[in-house]
Amino acid sequence: MPVAIEAQGLYHIYREPEIETIALRGADLALDRGTWTSVMGPSGSGKSTLLQVMGGLLEPSGGAVMLGAEDITRLPAAARTARRRQRIGVVLQRDNLHPLLDAAENVALPLVLDGRPRAETRERVDDLLERVGLTARRRHRPAQLSGGEAQRVAIAVALAPRPDVLLADEPTGELDEETAAGVLDLLAAFRDRDGTAILTVTHNTLIADRADRRLRMRDGLVVEDD
Numbered sequence: 001m002p003v004a005i006e007a008q009g010l011y012h013i014y015r016e017p018e019i020e021t022i023a024l025r026g027a028d029l030a031l032d033r034g035t036w037t038s039v040m041g042p043s044g045s046g047k048s049t050l051l052q053v054m055g056g057l058l059e060p061s062g063g064a065v066m067l068g069a070e071d072i073t074r075l076p077a078a079a080r081t082a083r084r085r086q087r088i089g090v091v092l093q094r095d096n097l098h099p100l101l102d103a104a105e106n107v108a109l110p111l112v113l114d115g116r117p118r119a120e121t122r123e124r125v126d127d128l129l130e131r132v133g134l135t136a137r138r139r140h141r142p143a144q145l146s147g148g149e150a151q152r153v154a155i156a157v158a159l160a161p162r163p164d165v166l167l168a169d170e171p172t173g174e175l176d177e178e179t180a181a182g183v184l185d186l187l188a189a190f191r192d193r194d195g196t197a198i199l200t201v202t203h204n205t206l207i208a209d210r211a212d213r214r215l216r217m218r219d220g221l222v223v224e225d226d
Contacts, residue, residue: 004197010063025220038211047201089158096154128156148179
């Protein structure tokens, strides 16, 4: 399968006064289209940093992130933001949604920012809310949604521009087991129907077991492939 995104020799150093923390030490990872990869590892192993660098949220200290034939780490900040908005969806454990916008407005936001036509935006929002089972909750703001509903809206937001890649950091971390299973079913459905390449970073073996490929990180490196 074609590679959707690839991390090549990534380094990332967090610098504070008199302290340097090396979070990534030459990490490599390639995600194929239509596959789900899970990365596990202890706290501090570099999982979340790897996801944020691959998603263009952090600039690496060294290495490259290839999105197709383009190294997005070499782009100016504005161009990198545009590539992320168009081609990389990111779902965090919490705080994915704008609190003053309702569910439909949150899903529409990346499309509006990208200048998509109104008719296209409306059609995409309607389709995604139906697919995540929240058509009846479209006018509810995040504070009026349950944790599972908010995460399903967050997935719809991340996938609204039809990105090549979905990166999810502990996407079920605060959900009960039944609700978490529903969120994971949703990720699998988008992988199967749309060919989205998915990366989840997690401590949860239930999430890892749903993936096609299971990796581990230790000391800033991908060190094991199950």
